Amino acid sequence: MPTLYHHPMSPASRFVRLILSEYGYQTELSEEQPWENRRDFLTLNPAGTLPVYVDDSMRALCGATIISEYLDETSGIMKRDRRLLAEDPFQRAEIRRLTEWFLQKMEADVTRPLVRERIFKLQMTPDQGGGAPDSKILRTSRSNIRQHMKYLSWLAGSRPWLAGDRISYGDLAAAAAISVLDYLGEIDWSDAPSAKEWYQRLKSRPSFRPLLAERVRGVTPVSHYADLDF
Amino acid sequence: MPTLYHHPMSPASRFVRLILSEYGYQTELSEEQPWENRRDFLTLNPAGTLPVYVDDSMRALCGATIISEYLDETSGIMKRDRRLLAEDPFQRAEIRRLTEWFLQKMEADVTRPLVRERIFKLQMTPDQGGGAPDSKILRTSRSNIRQHMKYLSWLAGSRPWLAGDRISYGDLAAAAAISVLDYLGEIDWSDAPSAKEWYQRLKSRPSFRPLLAERVRGVTPVSHYADLDF
Numbered sequence: 093m094p095t096l097y098h099h100p101m102s103p104a105s106r107f108v109r110l111i112l113s114e115y116g117y118q119t120e121l122s123e124e125q126p127w128e129n130r131r132d133f134l135t136l137n138p139a140g141t142l143p144v145y146v147d148d149s150m151r152a153l154c155g156a157t158i159i160s161e162y163l164d165e166t167s168g169i170m171k172r173d174r175r176l177l178a179e180d181p182f183q184r185a186e187i188r189r190l191t192e193w194f195l196q197k198m199e200a201d202v203t204r205p206l207v208r209e210r211i212f213k214l215q216m217t218p219d220q221g222g223g224a225p226d227s228k229i230l231r232t233s234r235s236n237i238r239q240h241m242k243y244l245s246w247l248a249g250s251r252p253w254l255a256g257d258r259i260s261y262g263d264l265a266a267a268a269a270i271s272v273l274d275y276l277g278e279i280d281w282s283d284a285p286s287a288k289e290w291y292q293r294l295k296s297r298p299s300f301r302p303l304l305a306e307r308v309r310g311v312t313p314v315s316h317y318a319d320l321d322f
Numbered sequence: 323m324p325t326l327y328h329h330p331m332s333p334a335s336r337f338v339r340l341i342l343s344e345y346g347y348q349t350e351l352s353e354e355q356p357w358e359n360r361r362d363f364l365t366l367n368p369a370g371t372l373p374v375y376v377d378d379s380m381r382a383l384c385g386a387t388i389i390s391e392y393l394d395e396t397s398g399i400m401k402r403d404r405r406l407l408a409e410d411p412f413q414r415a416e417i418r419r420l421t422e423w424f425l426q427k428m429e430a431d432v433t434r435p436l437v438r439e440r441i442f443k444l445q446m447t448p449d450q451g452g453g454a455p456d457s458k459i460l461r462t463s464r465s466n467i468r469q470h471m472k473y474l475s476w477l478a479g480s481r482p483w484l485a486g487d488r489i490s491y492g493d494l495a496a497a498a499a500i501s502v503l504d505y506l507g508e509i510d511w512s513d514a515p516s517a518k519e520w521y522q523r524l525k526s527r528p529s530f531r532p533l534l535a536e537r538v539r540g541v542t543p544v545s546h547y548a549d550l551d552f
Contacts (some may be wrong), residue, residue, distance in 0.1 A: 153415050158418045
């Protein structure tokens with residue numbers, strides 16, 4: 093069975109888990125602490141990023157973009173109306189733009205610093221950079237959330253799904269990032285009714301269930317985290 | 323004619339210019355100063371990143387990954403042995419991994435901070451963050467170059483082209499980043515004979531000529547920058 097090296101609080105890992113589940117693939121999960129720079133893991137992926145997908149022939153695919161393109165080329169293409177990337181090149185470009193937005197731009201502006209300060213640093217040794225969260229970084233990241241939620245609300249309010257008429261990688265990428273921030277109680281839903289309605293639809297999919305059941309050491313999720321009707 | 327919004331010292335912009343030129347496409351170039359956050363530019367690409375490709379129907383494609391995938395789907399696929407992405411999904415994954423390595427990882431570790439400190443800050447107003455380079459950032463980025471040059475040398479020494487037997491997006495991405503650092507005199511070639519031999523081959527291609535003729539205000543390139551036999 094293929095193995096996915098992941099971390100429960102990595103949006104890119106969650107994104108790939110959602111794709112695999114939507115396409116009905118079984119994968120063994122292996123949790124990786126990315127700050128440990130484990131030697132064997134760096135042999136698999138010299139860039140040290142998550143997730144990494146290792147297939148039955150022990151070939152490694154590194155990173156969410158590369159794994160998701162590979163899964164589209166080898167599986168998605170056969171899924172017809174359940175395909176998570178479009179047929180039309182411009183529509184594909186729009187799906188990729190949104191996937192990048194949530195897994196790279198929002199990741200840099202908001203998710204990576206918040207997860208690092210609030211979760212990873214609790215588990216890191218002082219040598220690895222562990223310790224108390226930096227309040228300045230928390231403040232900046234939290235003020236960046238607002239812009240991203242505005243954009244998400246605009247997308248969710250103006251299209252059936254974020255990239256158009258059908259669910260796509262764009263929705264899974266956004267929901268992967270939002271679910272991590274929601275676990276941490278960082279999302280103010282009262283301000284974003286259309287984003288909320290969109291996220292409820294995503295949360296209700298069977299592929300989302302394992303993510304909602306997940307807990308990380310030392311940080312309890314906000315009370316509505318697994319609630320489908322929050 | 324399509325327009326490419328770019329900056330001469332942006333590796334991602336240079337990468338797309340190389341692809342367009344290798345495939346024989348004419349594009350109008352429009353230089354964009356990314357730190358200005360120009361309103362009309364942000365309408366094209368809300369993420370504010372370069373390059374942006376606007377086709378004849380005024381549809382915008384944002385960012386190097388998205389543009390390069392689009393060009394492969396609409397042009398590359400017809401180029402047979404001149405195609406810059408492979409047919410095999412695993413080979414495609416390896417090309418994408420290297421493209422990401424040089425345009426994202428090396429960009430974050432080395433190129434973006436060096437270009438910002440040494441070029442952009444000269445042209446930015448104090449309000450925009452302009453001023454003298456930060457010597458600590460210069461030091462860190464320069465020490466990161468060594469690891470990346472080691473990896474490049476290993477790739478160039480063990481394969482005909484970086485991702486395998488044929489020239490690919492991986493080579494163009496790496497050469498785009500290296501050419502910016504070489505302009506700034508940041509590459510020590512004496513230590514990297516196989517990388518140097520590889521870069522000489524790239525530099526000699528007609529697609530590279532416009533990049534070697536380019537100059538940015540206030541920063542003269544190192545003397546061997548445009549030299550094919552450096």
